[in-house]
Amino acid sequence: MREALTARLTGGLSPASLALSMMDWSIxxxxxxxxxxxxxxxxxxxWGRLLAWLASSAMSPEAPPCIxxxxGDNRFRDEAWRRQPFAFLxxxxxxxxQWWHNATHDVPGMTPHHQDVVAFAARQWLDIFxxxxxxxxxxxxxxxxxHSGGANLLQGARNWMEDVSRQAHNQPPVGVEDFTxxxxxxxxxxxxxxxxxxxxxxQYAPATGQVLAEPVLIVPAWIMKYYILDLSPxxxxxxxxxxxxxxxxxISWRNPSAADRELTMDDYREMGVMAALEAIGAIMPGRKVHGTGYCLGGTLLSIAAAAMAQADDDRLASLTLFAAQTDFSEPGELALFIDHSQLxxxxxxxxxxxxxxxxxMAGAFQLLRSNDLVWSRLVHDYLxxxxxxxxxxMAWNADSTRMPYRMHAEYLQRLYLDNELAAGRFLVNGRPAALQNIRLPLFAVGTERDHVAPWRSVYKLHFLTDTDVTFVxxxxxxxxxxxxxPGRAGRRFRVATKPQHGKCLDADAWSQAAIxxxxxWWEEWAGWLAARSxxxxVAPPPMGVPGTIHAPAEDAPxxxxxxR
Incomplete structure (x- = not known):
């Protein structure tokens, strides 16, 4: 209870975890x-570089900056920052x-996790100023x-008061109502x-006269609403x-309440993935399913697929993972908020x-990208x-969900801290859900600037399975x-396939060799699915099964x- 009350004052961040990191660094x-x-x-x-640059810029305003x-830091992109005294600042x-980066890194004997926490805290403190x-x-x-005679500051004050009022009344940000x-x-x-x-x-209505025989099941992350994959048309x-x-x-996940505190990861697997497969089997008997998981949903789907492989359950035709980790030894910047003290x-x-x-959860994600999600908004909206x-x-991102106590505690302990899935120690029904048992063709997607599931962490799927892996x-x-x-300007990707029993490259070597x-990449994946169907x-299947628990009910969504 003491810890829970303290969390209200610290925003859920453990003072002990920060203190341990600071002590490790200082000692x-x-x-x-x-x-x-x-x-x-x-x-x-x-200091010498700064003074030398200041002298040269006084002689020649076109002198290049010293740093x-x-x-990705766009705060000083505008040409106005090239003029004095702003250039000096x-x-x-x-x-x-840069000096504080040096001060918080490569301190002999310091624990790597504590180094990351101290460097992160120093960066947050510096950004304030x-x-x-x-x-x-x-x-x-x-x-x-x-030019506005101060009208921008008055409007910014109105924006701030509106945002504070909405937050106090648990209302979504301005503009979300336009994306229902x-x-x-x-x-x-x-x-x-x-x-x-x-x-x-x-179940979505068919848009073609005939369809591929094998359906696609999408398992989204339960931390957010499913429609990240069904946004605007x-x-x-x-x-x-x-x-x-x-x-x-x-799958559209329930938004759990305090009454759901005892739901476990196994409940999410059984009542989520497995129940969905049972329903699809009733609607489309005898058809295998292309399983597709996004983020945490992909991790859960990989656990379910490994457990199914252990039990000789062959209902899956393939497995696709979008930005989903199966090895959590290098989980990215979210690890800053996950250690034994913080847990x-x-x-x-x-x-x-x-x-x-x-x-x-939203606060943690905002801190990871504070320049983009906190400070740039403060400047743009309020100043x-x-x-x-x-x-x-953005509207979808503001429509987040809760996570039940026991499930999330298990997730953090068993996957993030103990890395049981990658180690082959994650048990389902008393038996290990070993990813090595999966013999399905795999399609995995990583993204270049992912701070939640870094692509090199997602790539480690290659080292945990012995099957065909196509990585994008x-x-x-x-x-x-x-x-x-398709059609969005500036999109690009790399792709390569490792055949079963083929050589595994490290992530950087793969990046150099991939096409x-x-x-x-949607078009690449659509071709991959078609080749494995x-x-x-066949004729489109019926929408549900009338007269059963799988009868069609409300319209999507x-x-x-x-x-809420």
Whole structure:
């Protein structure tokens, strides 16, 4: 109870975890005179670089900067930052940022996880004082304030008060109301053909006269609503599959409440994946299924597939994983919030509430990309006085769900901390769900800028299975890289297939050897699915089975998607 009450003050972050990291850093830095001398030397040389650049820029305004922002840092892109005194503030800030990177990395004897936590905390603290976030140090804000007579600041104050009011009343951000499931998004025609306490199974209406014999089952992550894969009609993966002659089923997860606190990972497997397969079997008897999982849904589907392989259950025709990890030894930046101390803190908080709140998870994701999701919005909405236009992907991102206490605690402990799945120690019904037993053709997708499931972590599937693996590395991030409809400009991907018993390359060698292609990887996947389906097209199956528990009920998107 004490931990749960403390969590309300810290936003769910463990003070003990941060303190341990800071102590590890400070003790080892104090014990490393060579590292301290190196930092002193770097500090003096950076001051020298700054002063030399200042002198040269005074003589020639076109003098190149002494340091450039890191890739992806767009805070100082505007030409106004090239003028003095703003150029000096920018260069001083970037050099200071670089020095703190040196100070928090490569400290002899320091635990790697603690190093990452300290570096992350230092970066967050530095970003608070970035010139881009300070009104009198940001030339764009000053220019807007001068030309508008301060109207931008008044409008920004109104925007801030509106956002605070919406948050206090548990309302979604401004503009989300323009993207309602069933109206503007999640509009692919379909029916709810099965429902239990945990899922609604959606079956989508055929769009072609004949269809491929094997249906596709999509298992989305339960942390967000399913319609990331059925957004607007122009970028809906579900609509694309249906148009290519596939029969598509999709799970829509329940938004759990405190009453669901005892749901486990095995409940999600049994009442989710396995129940969906049973329903599909009743609607399309004797047909194998192309299993497709996204993010956490892909991890759960891989566990189910491994357990099915152990039990000689051959209902799956293939397995596709979108940005889904099966080896959590290098899980990306989310690992900053996951260690034994933090897990104890989260466990106490979830025990008290019965679930992990959607706001808690959203806050963690925002911190990982604070420049893009926190500070840039503060500047744009509150200091520039403009509203960031809402789009379908942003509206979906604001429509998050909760996670039940026991399931999420098991997920973090067994997968993130103990890495049981990759080690072959994840038990289902008392038997190991070994990925090595999967003999299905695999298609896996990683995204270049994924901070949730880094592509090199997703790639480790190659080392855990002994079957055909086709791997795609696509441009974009965790969400935008998956929502990659044909025709969108600037899309590209790499693809290569490792045959069963073929040689495994490390991730970087694979990246060099894979075939680069322009366009959407959706078309590559559609061809892959068609090649692993029966050659003969068949008549579309019925929508559900009337008179049974699989009878068609509400229209898609169903009812669970509206739970708050």
């Amino acid at each position: 080892h830095l104090a014990s490393a005179p060579g590292k301290r001398m190196e930092l002193a030397d770097k500090g003096m040389r950076k 450039e922002p890191l890739p 920018t260069q001083a800030f970037l050099l200071n940022q 970035s010139p881009s976030n300070i009104p009198f140090a940001n030339p764009q804000i000053l220019e807007r304030t001068f 499931p069933g109206r503007q998004v999640a509009v692919t025609p379909g029916k709810v053909v099965f429902r239990n306490h945990l899922i609604e199974l959606l 122009g970028n809906s993966l579900v609509r694309y599959l249906v148009s290519r002659g596939h029969t598509v089923f999709c 104890h803190f989260l466990d106490s908080m979830m025990w008290n509430r019965g679930y992990l709140s959607s706001g808690q 520039m006085g403009e509203r960031t236009p809402m789009i379908d992907l 590395l696509t441009s974009g991030g965790h969400n935008a890289g998956i929502v990659s409809e 680069p292609k322009q366009g959407s 029966s050659p003969e097209l 169903g009812t669970y998607v509206f739970q």
